[in-house]
Amino acid sequence: MERVIVARVQGSTHHESVVRWARQEATRRGLAFRVVHDGQPDELNDAQLVVTGARDPDGVMIPACPVVLIPEVPAAQLSARPGTEIVLGVDAREPARAAVDFAFDTARARGVRLRAVHAWRFPSCAAESPFAVPEEDRAAWEDHEVQLLADALRPWREKHSDVHVLEDVRLLPPAQALSRRSASAGLVVVGRGSQREPGPTLRALRTEALCPVAVVPT
Known part of the structure; x- marks a missing residue:
């Protein structure tokens, strides 16, 4: 089974920060990267890590793997902290x-x-x-x-x-x-x-x- 980091996109304007952070983390860990839209829960089953927005009402409880919640702050502020x-x-x-x-x-x-x-x-x-x-x-x-x-x-x-x-x-x-x-x-x-x-x-x-x-x- 492929080890993958998943960016869960909820359709808000905040999704760019979610996708960017997940992609950077996948590169850092040497794992595959995938974007999953709301309504595709089966796509989370093989995730090593799920990245979603902090205000995603269901994000914390979805998978049995770690979840990273991305706050609604400017994307540049997040990427400036490596x-x-x-x-x-x-x-x-x-x-x-x-x-x-x-x-x-x-x-x-x-x-x-x-x-x-x-x-x-x-x-x-x-x-x-x-x-x-x-x-x-x-x-x-x-x-x-x-x-x-x-x-x-x-x-x-x-x-x-x-x-x-x-x-x-x-x-x-x-x-x-x-x-x-x-x-x-x-x-x-x-x-x-x-x-x-x-x-x-x-x-x-x-x-x-x-x-x-x-x-x-x-």
């Missing part, structure tokens, strides 16, 4: 292995840095307290989150020793942390569970991310 970092959204307590694999492989193939972003929040006991969180408590909790992320990524860092990894722990909601990093990223990578509808982080990224977002099924 050497920028890959941003991985990762839950240090339960990392989505397929998404982490995809992010490391992509960073290595492009020869760029991988930024692993782990978003955290205060424990419920602190969040519900009417008093300000003491600085020493915050520092201790943050140190714990930093260690969790380091432990979670250690197997991949050992396997991909040639990939430069920056571990980035943020006291923010995941969507906000990733959206901010998308302004200077070449690609944001997140995992997708088995639920039928996108979760809140992915819903936010579809409208707020300023670079392509790769959604990798877990």
Whole structure:
């Protein structure tokens, strides 16, 4: 079976950016390239990667392969970022292995840095307290989150020793942390569970991310 990257075209004025990004990625990976129009779902069955518009209502849930969502920004803005970092959204307590694999492989193939972003929040006991969180408590909790992320990524860092990894722990909601990093990223990578509808982080990224977002099924 031919390994192919598919550009899913929905007929909007945004389709040129979708096709251009998919063609460039196919060239980078040495894979075949195909354009599929809405109404041709069978053409997605052998795809290694599907590229579609970020506002495609069905794009995330179509194939059992990674999907890259292209934001509605000028095409020149997307093509001007070939050497920028890959941003991985990762839950240090339960990392989505397929998404982490995809992010490391992509960073290595492009020869760029991988930024692993782990978003955290205060424990419920602190969040519900009417008093300000003491600085020493915050520092201790943050140190714990930093260690969790380091432990979670250690197997991949050992396997991909040639990939430069920056571990980035943020006291923010995941969507906000990733959206901010998308302004200077070449690609944001997140995992997708088995639920039928996108979760809140992915819903936010579809409208707020300023670079392509790769959604990798877990």
